Amino acid sequence: MLKLKNINTYYGKVHALKNVSLHLAEGEIVTLIGANGAGKTTILNTISGVTPASGGNILFQKEEINALAPDRVVKLGISQVPEGRQVFKSMTVEENLELGAYLRYRARDAKAAIQKDMQEIFQLFPRLDERRRQAAGTMSGGEQQMLAIGRALMARPKLLLLDEPSMGLAPLVVQEIFRVLQQLRAERGVTILLVEQNAKAVLKLADRGYVLETGKVILEGPADELLENAEVKRAYLGKDKKEIWER
Amino acid sequence: MELGTQLLQYLLSGLATGAIYALIGIGFSIIYNATGIINFAQGEFVMLGGMVTVFLLKAHHLPLWAAIPLAVLIVTLVGFLFERLAIRPLRKATPISLVIVTIGGSILLRGLAMLIWDKDTHSLPSFSGDDPITVAGATVLPQHLWILGITLVLITLNKWFFSHTISGKAMRACSCNPRAAALVGIDVRRMVLFSFVISAAMGALAGIIVAPLTMTSYDVGGMLGLKGFCAAIIGGMSSGLPTVLGGLILGVLESLGAGLISSGYKDAIAFIILLLILFLRPQGLFGKPESERV
Numbered sequence: 001m002l003k004l005k006n007i008n009t010y011y012g013k014v015h016a017l018k019n020v021s022l023h024l025a026e027g028e029i030v031t032l033i034g035a036n037g038a039g040k041t042t043i044l045n046t047i048s049g050v051t052p053a054s055g056g057n058i059l060f061q062k063e064e065i066n067a068l069a070p071d072r073v074v075k076l077g078i079s080q081v082p083e084g085r086q087v088f089k090s091m092t093v094e095e096n097l098e099l100g101a102y103l104r105y106r107a108r109d110a111k112a113a114i115q116k117d118m119q120e121i122f123q124l125f126p127r128l129d130e131r132r133r134q135a136a137g138t139m140s141g142g143e144q145q146m147l148a149i150g151r152a153l154m155a156r157p158k159l160l161l162l163d164e165p166s167m168g169l170a171p172l173v174v175q176e177i178f179r180v181l182q183q184l185r186a187e188r189g190v191t192i193l194l195v196e197q198n199a200k201a202v203l204k205l206a207d208r209g210y211v212l213e214t215g216k217v218i219l220e221g222p223a224d225e226l227l228e229n230a231e232v233k234r235a236y237l238g239k240d241k242k243e244i245w246e247r
Numbered sequence: 248m249e250l251g252t253q254l255l256q257y258l259l260s261g262l263a264t265g266a267i268y269a270l271i272g273i274g275f276s277i278i279y280n281a282t283g284i285i286n287f288a289q290g291e292f293v294m295l296g297g298m299v300t301v302f303l304l305k306a307h308h309l310p311l312w313a314a315i316p317l318a319v320l321i322v323t324l325v326g327f328l329f330e331r332l333a334i335r336p337l338r339k340a341t342p343i344s345l346v347i348v349t350i351g352g353s354i355l356l357r358g359l360a361m362l363i364w365d366k367d368t369h370s371l372p373s374f375s376g377d378d379p380i381t382v383a384g385a386t387v388l389p390q391h392l393w394i395l396g397i398t399l400v401l402i403t404l405n406k407w408f409f410s411h412t413i414s415g416k417a418m419r420a421c422s423c424n425p426r427a428a429a430l431v432g433i434d435v436r437r438m439v440l441f442s443f444v445i446s447a448a449m450g451a452l453a454g455i456i457v458a459p460l461t462m463t464s465y466d467v468g469g470m471l472g473l474k475g476f477c478a479a480i481i482g483g484m485s486s487g488l489p490t491v492l493g494g495l496i497l498g499v500l501e502s503l504g505a506g507l508i509s510s511g512y513k514d515a516i517a518f519i520i521l522l523l524i525l526f527l528r529p530q531g532l533f534g535k536p537e538s539e540r541v
């Protein structure tokens with residue numbers, strides 16, 4: 001469904017992605033793990049058209065999407081839940097969700113369909129329902145993460161990109177979010193590319209994984225194999241990561 | 248005249264001028280919220296509104312009811328072109344260079360107005376005569392009522408647009424978080440264009456409705472722009488009620504200052520308020536520190 005071939009992305013002179021290739025089949029949950037600054041966010045933003053690649057190809061459902069503007073990418077069916085949630089803080093929960101469906105408003109009978117989808121998001125995350133009229137910025141981190149996911153789903157994506165959704169959240173909330181991701185795949189057939197630093201939890205959820213280091217893919221394989229991989233264990237699954245850094 | 252009646256008189260005329268400042272201030276805020284820059288050409292949109300209407304009336308003998316919408320349309324087009332030709336090509340530029348571009352645009356528009364028309368002051372007929380109306384001893388002109396009425400309609404429309412239409416919400420989303428706005432599929436550049444179009448239209452209307460009271464000429468944009476900017480600063484660059492109140496407060500203070508102290512101080516009042524707000528309450532008179540601008 002999605003295929004990146006030899007992607008190179010630069011920030012000015014900083015070479016952030018070096019010949020990155022990866023692929024996702026329809027209905028897969030694939031994770032991308034790596035340390036801070038490895039280039040995980042850059043990969044998602046390159047797919048979304050925010051930081052276009054200077055070389056390589058991105059094929060989505062056999063269509064070349066490299067260098068398309070972000071709104072075109074969303075229109076084709078790829079939505080991103082950005083790092084740090086990035087909800088529209090001064091706007092209400094409802095308004096945030098409506099904006100997620102921004103590109104659908106021009107269609108006929110759009111309003112009814114959008115309302116219906118919003119109800120589905122509220123079923124998925126009942127806590128958002130209670131807070132419909134509340135300003136998004138006043139909610140807890142977990143609730144904002146749910147809203148960010150709900151907002152992305154309002155575009156009816158076929159492929160969902162998530163950037164560290166578990167960051168800063170309590171384990172119980174992370175479990176709830178991962179459960180929803182599984183449900184989305186099972187019920188709607190959404191394909192998911194999930195960036196995480198929390199490698200252990202995510203490798204249990206995902207089908208396959210890629211390990212990224214300084215802009216390069218250094219390992220890839222089925223999630224259970226990665227879980228057993230000595231290198232991954234050393235770098236990402238250690239009980240105390242700090243200990244490893246300091247060594 | 249009794250003091251009470253006199254105060255009422257100053258209050259009424261102050262509210263009418265204040266309404267004009269509010270409209271201009273909202274124009275500043277809308278562009279600021281979409282782009283993060285102060286558009287110093289905003290006053291020129293106001294000037295063009297009045298001058299184009301005068302020109303359509305005098306040179307083309309259009310009736311007032313036709314000249315006004317046509318003038319608004321023309322100035323809106325100027326706002327559109329200004330964004331396309333001067334702002335968009337520089338989207339990656341720093342805010343300070345964009346601000347300098349708007350200053351350049353302002354000088355250019357003023358110069359063009361002087362070349363196309365002249366340096367004279369022109370008057371526009373009042374919309375419905377000049378027979379004063381007495382309100383509790385104070386007199387108001389019908390044009391004052393037009394100003395208040397049209398401003399009320401525009402502010403209501405503005406409020407409706409930003410809180411009830413998806414395009415208005417998208418514009419707020421862009422000012423709240425442009426990166427996230429792009430990720431939900433909002434074309435941020437189009438919203439910037441929108442902001443110039445709306446601000447130009449509002450500025451033009453302000454310039455048209457005030458012209459019967461104050462006359463107009465190629466250089467009225469500077470002072471009116473400053474007053475509108477002051478209203479927006481009082482309102483903490485909000486494109487809603489706070490800036491409206493900012494405009495009304497400024498208008499009334501000016502009118503009281505001119506009436507009770509001396510008309511020579513009228514323009515100084517805006518400067519003094521501007522400096523006081525910037526030093527003491529940079530978030531605006533009504534804003535909490537660090538609050539979100541909407």
Ligand SMILES: Nc1ncnc2c1ncn2[C@@H]1O[C@H](COP(=O)(O)OP(=O)(O)OP(=O)(O)O)[C@@H](O)[C@H]1O
Binds near residue numbers: 036
């Ligand atoms: N806007 C930018 N300008 C310059 N360099 C950048 C920019 N954004 C990221 N980089 C650099 O690109 C590299 C990859 O950054 P990226 O944000 O993709 O990493 P990441 O894997 O998402 O890290 P984290 O886990 O901290 O989110 C880093 O070296 C970073 O310093």
Ligand SMILES: [Mg+2]
Binds near residue numbers: 040041042083163
């Ligand atoms: Mg990142």
